[in-house]
Amino acid sequence: MFGRRLCSRWVVGALCTSALLLAGCGDFFNKDTGGGGGGSTGSYTYVGTQSGVLVGYSVSTTGALATLSGSPNQFATAGINSLAVTPANTFLYAGVSGIGVYGLGIASTGVTTLINTTALVQDVAPSALTIDPSGKYVLVAGLADGVPAVGEYLINSDGTLTEVTGSPISITFKSGTDTSNASVTNIAVAPNSSYVFVTLGQLGVAPLPFNTSGSLSANTVILGPNAPSGIANQDLGLAVNPTSTALFVGETNAGVRVFTIGANSTFTEIGGSPFKAGGQPRSLAFDGTGDFLYVANATDNTISGYSVLASGTLTAITGSPFSSVGAQPQALALDQSKKFLLSANLGRNPDLQLFSFDSTTAGKLDPAATATNAATAATIASTH
Numbered sequence: 001m002f003g004r005r006l007c008s009r010w011v012v013g014a015l016c017t018s019a020l021l022l023a024g025c026g027d028f029f030n031k032d033t034g035g036g037g038g039g040s041t042g043s044y045t046y047v048g049t050q051s052g053v054l055v056g057y058s059v060s061t062t063g064a065l066a067t068l069s070g071s072p073n074q075f076a077t078a079g080i081n082s083l084a085v086t087p088a089n090t091f092l093y094a095g096v097s098g099i100g101v102y103g104l105g106i107a108s109t110g111v112t113t114l115i116n117t118t119a120l121v122q123d124v125a126p127s128a129l130t131i132d133p134s135g136k137y138v139l140v141a142g143l144a145d146g147v148p149a150v151g152e153y154l155i156n157s158d159g160t161l162t163e164v165t166g167s168p169i170s171i172t173f174k175s176g177t178d179t180s181n182a183s184v185t186n187i188a189v190a191p192n193s194s195y196v197f198v199t200l201g202q203l204g205v206a207p208l209p210f211n212t213s214g215s216l217s218a219n220t221v222i223l224g225p226n227a228p229s230g231i232a233n234q235d236l237g238l239a240v241n242p243t244s245t246a247l248f249v250g251e252t253n254a255g256v257r258v259f260t261i262g263a264n265s266t267f268t269e270i271g272g273s274p275f276k277a278g279g280q281p282r283s284l285a286f287d288g289t290g291d292f293l294y295v296a297n298a299t300d301n302t303i304s305g306y307s308v309l310a311s312g313t314l315t316a317i318t319g320s321p322f323s324s325v326g327a328q329p330q331a332l333a334l335d336q337s338k339k340f341l342l343s344a345n346l347g348r349n350p351d352l353q354l355f356s357f358d359s360t361t362a363g364k365l366d367p368a369a370t371a372t373n374a375a376t377a378a379t380i381a382s383t384h
Contacts, residue, residue, distance in 0.1 A: 040089040043336035044068070044110035044383045047344050047352055048080025048094060050376035055352075056110055057371060059335045059342075059382075063354055065369045068110050072373050082128045083381035087135040089336075091115075091159045092381065095126030101140055103159045106383070120161040124151035124168050127184035128198070131155075133191055137164070137214050141187040141198045144168045148182045148200060150208055152216050164214065171198065171206045172218050179203065185236050185282075190261065192244040202232040205249055207265060220265050223247075226254050226274070237295065239284035246270075246312035250281025250295055256304075258312040275314040277304045278321055283331045288338025292363040296329035296343060297321065303329060303343065303355075305363050317363040324367040326350050331380045341365060344377035351377045 043059040054075035056068035075094065082095035085106070092104045092112055100119025104112035127142040138161055140151040151168035153161035173179060183201030189210065190197075196208045196216060205223040210216050225233040237250030240261070247259045247267065255277040259267040278297025281304070285294050293314065295304040302321035306314035327347025334341055341355045350370035358364035 039108070040106045040110050040383045041108040042110055042383070044106070045333065045335060045342055045352075046083055046085070046092055046112075046381050047374045047377050048075070048083050048379045049374055050079040050081075050346070050378045052076035052078055052080060052096070053374065054080060054094065055371075055374040056112065057352070058110055059337075059340060059354070061337065061339075063340050063356055063368045065352065065354060065371050067371070067373060070111065079376075079378060081379060082126060083379045084129050084131045084138070085381045085383055086131055086155065087133070087384050089383040091155065093120075093129060093131070093138055095129045095140065095142075097127075098125065101126050101129060101138065101161070103161065105159055110383075115159045121151060121153060121163075123163070124149055128187040130187050130189055132189050132210070132214065133193055134212065134214075139187060139189065139196055139216075140168075141184050143182075143184065144170070147171075148179065148184055148198070148203075148206070150187070150196060150198060150216065152214065154214070164216070167216070169208060169216050169218050171200070171208070172220070173203065173222060177203070183234070185234075186238045188238040188240055190240045190244040191242055194244055195240075195261065195265075197238050197240070197247060199235040199238055199249065201234045201236075203235075204232075205235050205238070205247075207247075207267065209265065221267070223249070223259065223267055225251055226257075228253065234280075236280060236282045237284040239286060239293065241308065241312065242286065242290035243310070245310075248284055248293060248312070250277065250284055252280055256281060256284070256293075256295060256306070256314060258314065260312065270312050272313055275306065276316070278302045283329070285332040285334060285341065287341070287357065287363070288334060292317065294332055294341060294365070296325075296332050298328045298330060298346070301325050301327050301329065301347075303332070303365060305365060307363055318361050319364050322355075322365045326353050326370075329353075330378050333380045333382045336383045340368070342380060342382065344374070344380040346376055346378055348372070348375060348377075351375055352380075 101121035278300030280298035305317040326345030
């Protein structure tokens with residue numbers, strides 16, 4: 001099938017990998033721990049940058065940030081565009097633009113061990129990746145032979161990956177759709193594993209049926225973006241509520257669109273949708289309770305915050321959008337304790353920013369610790 005035929009640029013990337021990685025790694029890649037080191041025991045956050053730098057931080061119970069030993073590290077010469085940590089905190093996976101997906105074991109100290117100096121995944125050019133709720137599979141969204149697709153890979157006990165039979169799955173479009181402008185930007189899995197969702201820029205959102213045994217199927221529908229004046233908006237950020245009943249999509253020129261999730265790929269946009277957000281809503285994240293949703297607005301340098309009803313209806317939190325944010329927030333993540341929200345800011349000022357949840361106004365964000373050693377921060381992932 002097309003996904004197993006590696007084009008020349010992937011072969012070159014594989015051959016160059018050993019030169020790109022592990023040069024001057026210091027202690028960040030701890031060769032002595034082996035595997036995942038049993039999984040982390042602390043709260044750690046990892047940031048990948050457009051210049052290929054990987055930075056690890058510990059997050060204290062009071063919200064202080066401390067850079068991990070051997071970090072920052074020049075992980076690759078290409079940009080790191082996606083990161084994901086397994087639910088058991090044993091492995092970190094990194095998507096490197098134009099090269100592939102790498103795996104790292106996570107020790108109890110948060111320090112990581114590179115599993116293999118060559119990419120574990122190369123048949124899908126990674127634009128976004130995630131791990132299913134069971135922690136058994138890595139799901140990679142990107143292009144396979146120039147076609148938008150999702151690759152599925154079983155996580156072995158040592159962190160290496162085995163491609164699932166039938167992978168990658170091509171995303172299907174209506175006949176005549178021009179896919180040359182497809183821009184894969186994000187991927188999310190429903191908490192109940194019913195669907196894998198992929199944002200495709202001007203081409204909308206593709207929901208691929210999935211299940212708890214890891215069976216991934218091609219999409220049968222596309223949730224198209226709004227198209228005022230005939231020009232399609234860009235679908236960027238994604239989130240699914242904890243009950244897997246509602247899908248939230250960050251869309252340029254629209255805000256946050258909300259769809260109910262039904263059986264047999266039925267999705268209905270709720271009344272009141274879209275809900276106002278800022279420019280380029282690139283990343284969406286729920287708080288630990290699922291009662292509040294946060295949206296990183298990249299071109300506005302703000303984070304919008306909403307309270308969320310069971311129906312999916314959003315109401316802006318007092319003080320939202322929050323403006324004490326660095327330039328071009330690109331990616332949001334909760335820390336392991338779920339007490340703090342972290343923002344990776346592409347435009348710096350600062351590179352990484354931690355927010356606490358206000359003790360008086362429910363859902364309000366209060367700016368706290370910062371870090372300035374992850375320039376062009378593009379993606380973020382935390383231990384669970």
